[in-house]
Amino acid sequence: MSAMLLALFLVFGQLSLMAVGGANAVVPEMLRMVVNEHGWMTAAEFTALFAIAQSAPGPNVLIASLVGWQMASLPGAAISLIGICGPSSILSFYVAKLWQRFRDYRLCHAIQRGFAPLSIGLVLGGAWLLAGIANTGWSAWLLCAISALIAWRTSLHPLWLLGAGAVAGLLGWV
Amino acid sequence: METHNIPTRRELFTGFFGIGIIGFGGVLPLVHHMLVLRKGWLTDAEFTELLGLGQILPGPNVVNLSVAVGGRFHGASGALLAFSGLLLAPFCIAMLLVSLYQQYRGLPALQQVLAGLAPAATGLIFGMGLRLAARLERSSWCIALAVATFVAIGLLHWPLLPLLLVMVPLAVTLAWHLQKEPT
Numbered sequence: 001m002s003a004m005l006l007a008l009f010l011v012f013g014q015l016s017l018m019a020v021g022g023a024n025a026v027v028p029e030m031l032r033m034v035v036n037e038h039g040w041m042t043a044a045e046f047t048a049l050f051a052i053a054q055s056a057p058g059p060n061v062l063i064a065s066l067v068g069w070q071m072a073s074l075p076g077a078a079i080s081l082i083g084i085c086g087p088s089s090i091l092s093f094y095v096a097k098l099w100q101r102f103r104d105y106r107l108c109h110a111i112q113r114g115f116a117p118l119s120i121g122l123v124l125g126g127a128w129l130l131a132g133i134a135n136t137g138w139s140a141w142l143l144c145a146i147s148a149l150i151a152w153r154t155s156l157h158p159l160w161l162l163g164a165g166a167v168a169g170l171l172g173w174v
Numbered sequence: 175m176e177t178h179n180i181p182t183r184r185e186l187f188t189g190f191f192g193i194g195i196i197g198f199g200g201v202l203p204l205v206h207h208m209l210v211l212r213k214g215w216l217t218d219a220e221f222t223e224l225l226g227l228g229q230i231l232p233g234p235n236v237v238n239l240s241v242a243v244g245g246r247f248h249g250a251s252g253a254l255l256a257f258s259g260l261l262l263a264p265f266c267i268a269m270l271l272v273s274l275y276q277q278y279r280g281l282p283a284l285q286q287v288l289a290g291l292a293p294a295a296t297g298l299i300f301g302m303g304l305r306l307a308a309r310l311e312r313s314s315w316c317i318a319l320a321v322a323t324f325v326a327i328g329l330l331h332w333p334l335l336p337l338l339l340v341m342v343p344l345a346v347t348l349a350w351h352l353q354k355e356p357t
Binding site for chain 1: 230232233238250268289292294296305307310321323327331335338348
C-alpha cells in the first residue's frame, strides 16, 4: 500500500513539474506512464477516468486524483492530487515573489514569449492523442469536432457540451 | 478607477471555494470575473501578469494563479488557503463521481454515456487550444514551434521530458533574438 502511494506521488510529482501549459498538457504523458510504463490500467480505462474528471467542476488536475483513487482509494487520490499540484505550486509561490522584482528584465519577456507556442502545441497535441483513443468511430469524431468548434467560437458553458455528449452516448449515437 | 481591496484569509478561501464548485471545464473566465470585477482584489493588468506567470510555470494554470494571489496578500498561509479552497469541492465531487462509476461500470447505459462524454470532453480541449492559438503571435518561429510541439506529442508520441529539455531553451533563445517589430 505505502509502496503504491509512494509510486503515485513520484509519478504525479514528476508530471507536476512538466505540466507547462496546464494539466491537459501532461495528459498524454500521464497516459504513457500509467498505462505503458506502470501497467496500472488500460488506455480505455484511463480515457473513462479522463471523461469523469472533465465532468467534475474545478481544474483539470482531478484526473490525477481519479487515477490515484483507482489504485489506492482515498489515500491514493489525496496523494496523487498533492503530487500533481504540490511541486508546481511551491515553485509558483516563490517565482511569483521573485517576478515582482525582475519582471521588466529582457529575459523575462523572452521566457513569456517563447513559452506561448509551446503550451499551445502541448495542449493541441494532447487533445489529438486523446481523441485517437476516445473517438472510436466516425460519429465520435463528429461529436468531438462539433464540441471543439462550439467551445472555440462561442462562450457556451462547457457543461452543456458535456451534457449533450452524454445524451448522444445514451441514445446510442456514438 | 479600479479599486483595490485586500481580502482577509477567510475571504481568500471562500472566494476560491466558490470558483471550484461552479467552474466546469474552463475555470479561468470565472476566476477573472471574481478577482477583478466582483471583488476588486486585482486590476486587469495585474491579473494578466499573474496569469501569464501561471502559464509559463509548470502546473495547472488556475492552481498556480490561486497560489500567487493568496501568497501576494497573506504569504504562505494565504497561498495554502486559496489553493485548498479551490480544490476542496472539486476533489469531493470527483471522488463521488468515480465511486458511482466503480459501482455501476458494468451497466451498458453508463458505458454509452462515457462513450459520448469522452469525445465531447476532448473537443473542449481542442476548443481551448484553438482559442489560445488564435491569439498567438503571428511570426514564423512561433508557428513553427507550436506545430513542432503538436507533431511530437500528438503524432509521434514522444515522451515529454526530453522534448521540453530541447524545446524550452530553443524557444527562449528564439524569443530573445527575434525581437518583435516595434509597432
